[in-house]
Amino acid sequence: MRVAVQVTLNGAALGNPDQRWTVRRTDRISFDASYSRVIDVEGRSEPMELAVEPRVDEPGNTAAIGAAVRHRVPWPFSPRRLDVSRAEFAVEWEISQDAPPAVASEDPTAILACREDRRGGVLFNTATVANRVLRVEVHDVLPVPTGAARPRRPAFPRGTPPPWEEDARGYTAAELSAGTNLNLMENPAVIPIMPEGVARDATNAARFRVTYYRPRTLGFTEEDTRLTWRVVPLAGGTATFCGRSTGRKVRLHGVRQGEVGLEVSFQGTVVAVCRALVLPLAVIPFRCNVLYGHATRAGLRPRSTWADIQRHMLMCNRFLWQLGLKLEPHPDTATIGWLPSAIPAANVTPAPGMPGFFSVTVPPVWTRGFTTARPAAVNSLPQVFNFAYVMRDADGNLGAGCYTRVGGSRFITDEGTPSTSWRRPSGVNPDGAARAVRMRRLPGHWFFRNSAFPNRYAMYITNGNRNDLSFAGTIAHELLHILGLNHRVEDPALLAAGTDYCDRVRFPPRQNLMHWNERSTIAQDLDIIQARQVRLCPLFSPPAAADGGGAPAPAGAGGGAAPGAPPARTGEEEEEDDGEED
Amino acid sequence: MSAQSEEAKRTLRESEDPPALALAAQVLAASARPEDHGALLDFLRSEEFRGRLDPPSEPRTSPEDRWIAKPLFTLEENRAPSAHAALAALMGDPAFNADLDCTDLLVEVSASMRPPSPSVIAFWRRYTSADSPHLHAIMRVLLENGDPLAVAEFEGLLLAAAPGPDDDDYRLDWLRRWVLRHRDSPHVLAMVERLVALPRPPSWTTEMQLVAAEVVFMHKRSWYRLNQMVLPPPLGQTPPEGRATLRRIADLVHARLQAGEALKEAMAATLAQLDEVRDASSPPDAR
Helix, strand or coil: CEEEEEEEECCEEECCCCCCEECCCCCCCCCCHHHCCCCCCCCCCCCEEEEEEEEECECCECCECCCCEEEEECCCCCCEEEEEECCCCEEEEEECCCCCCCCCCCCCCCCCCCCCCCCCCECCEECCCCCCCEEEECCCCCCCCCHHHCCCCCCCCCCCCCCEECCCCCCCHHHHHCCCCCCCCCCCCEEEECCCCCCCCCCCCEEEECCEEECHHHCCCCCCCCEEEEEEEECCCEEEECCCCECCEEEEEEEECEEEEEEEEECCEEEEEEEEEEEECEEEEEEEEEEECCCCCHHHCCCCCHHHHHHHHHHHHHHHHHHCEEEEECCCCCCCCECCCCCCHHHEEECCCCCCEEEEECCHHHCEEECCCHHHHCCECCCCEEEEECCEECCCCCEEEECCCCCCCCEEEECCCCCHHHCCCCCECCCCCCCCEEEEECCCCCCCCCCCCCCCCEEEECCCCCCHHHHHHHHHHHHHHHCCECECCCCHHHHHHCCCCECCCCCCCCCECCCCCCCCCCCCECCHHHHHHHCCCHHHCCCCCCCCCCCCCCCCCCCCCCCCCCCCECCCCCCCCCCCCC | CHHHHHHHHHHHHHCCCHHHHHHHHHHHHHCCCHHHHHHHHHHHHCHHHHHHHCCCCCCCCCHHHCCCHHHHHHHHHCCCHHHHHHHHHHHCCHHHHCCHHHHHHHHHHHHHCCCCCHHHHHHHHHCCCCCCCCHHHHHHHHHHHCCHHHHHHHHHHHHHCCCCCCCCCHHHHHHHHHHHHCCCCHHHHHHHHHHHHCCCCCCCCHHHHHHHHHHHHCCCHHHCCCCCCCCCCCHHHCCHHHHHHHHHHHHHHHHHCCCCHHHHHHHHHHHHHHHHCCCCCCCCCCC
């Protein structure tokens, strides 16, 4: 059979269009050098697309052979072999580095960065002149998962020095409560764009760092010039470095909304990548009310002081910073929010010199032993997040978020390399190519019915939290339920009963803040797909004043950020979550 | 044992170390000797002792975290009548119950005090006013206790409840969580039969009767908040007496109430399953 093959790369034809091959079944065609192209991928963010259209070219028969191949390869463009199969034929092609970087030294122990992979994953391990390899990771889950969930790594030659990696531990309460900068947590899902008028400096930049490298004998320092970072715009996003762009640690500010890839290079070769969304910092205005059931009885007075609560909010904000969210006290101290008839307005007292903070004297059952969610709504305003510190509910919960209907589709999807949270296959060698990750949303639940509490977002927090870290973890966890996140890993009993609130991603096993019961010393991470979801919550898109009493838009010091929703696919399953109303 | 008791009493008199005090109190609580329970009761009634056991400087989190919970739970597990008598005595002690955590703990231990003595019933009644922070916990514990006297208390409180305009109707919560969780109990099912058959007092409406019927035949995720999922016991766990009651409830619903399609279907499905459920106590060849 005589065949002709039309090959284009990024729309440009390759090779000789008049060339023909005579082949038999299972024969192989090798394309010559005219089918190669040198492409400068420095700063390139558009996907590469190879198109291959074979056809029979015989007298009286010019039929196409199967469907044309259109192989789209998104960033990152790491050297690797790729293949696409059809029933009728298969195409194998390769991205390779055009010219090896110059070797700086003839030292036989020096490392020459190059890469090889045959699994379709993005590879950033490096082979060498002296039977050595280099592995560098910028993992987006911190603390990095351990045990069976730890990142898969290629085999290293015998005698390779051990790796460098920091302890796989979360931040301690002392670390989370010291200082005032919110950008404590590294490798966040979101690089925030600061509001206009806010100076961009090291205190509000997103911090990224290398989480692992081997061999440790390379001794990379925090400012090491051998490691260079570069921002690759994806989906319109851009970010700039705050200070240097070299070393084990860098800082970035968001510039334009979208997504970016971050490449880490060694000797001119990309050795690690990570990914982040670039989104405006979203300010959530809040009110905090402490509900006292008695003037003196300890059993009816939540123990948290104003200083305690401010510390909880600081620590919570450090968790939320990973998603580009920030809680700020609502400045209106004059307007009394919703109150039941059992609580007169005179019982609401603003905390001196602390806008947004109130003490409220309530009947005992409004702060202890209640089963309803209504204590959370005491003194609440529409579109202002309301916190109620109480003694305990009837079930002994640490806290509970009070949801309104969020609506929308049940799933949200994220695509990119590495996959969100490096869910396997992560796209990082030796994993195969990253696949789209689909997450089940929490589109609403009936603590509050919108008819009674329009546009209300609230939670209560109980004395059952034993320490500051527990308070902060509970607050962040419940708040994110309200913004539409399910549990990353769910209670096995509920899974068995089919009544679970699992987001179906199920990875990492312990480190995500939305784990159903993991301690806050470990469960601290939030990832890209969660960042996509939270921006869809109506809390960030206030309705018009005429729409059901949703009057005040978020104000706060941030001036009511309009963060917008990042690019996301949400339309796969459009049915509403059922079982909301009874 | 006696030497151990004496050593425990010395610790209780002299120590300032809460873990050591709790451990010593548990030694007396676990004892089979009534005099040890009497001695422990004296300590627990002492405000000075309670101050050493749970120093005010310790953060108050939940009642179960308090050191005093340990001897109370040990007394609960002790089958000796004097152990439960000590708990009953604490239930009648106003000073002890001035600490709301202590009352909460006594509510919890009352779940296993069967049959409930008059002093236990009096304790429940004392703390089930509409504005009591212990009301909802006691409603749960009454059905966990499960004794006919406790179930009767539950029924009386349910019928007397009149949620105010500011309240969610907490009767729904009681029915959908606690009745549903114990819908294999013949006593609970008998209560539901009465609730469905009852000539209606002012606050007990047809709608509530339907809810009472729903919770023994149905289970809906939408009844529960994210953090309070409740699972019903397997139908096969219901003893023959309870199964007969379920059939009578279904008959009552058909005869007296206008059930929706969902309830009708659930009743039909349950009755069909009942036909297949064999009495676990029946011999294998009995059919």
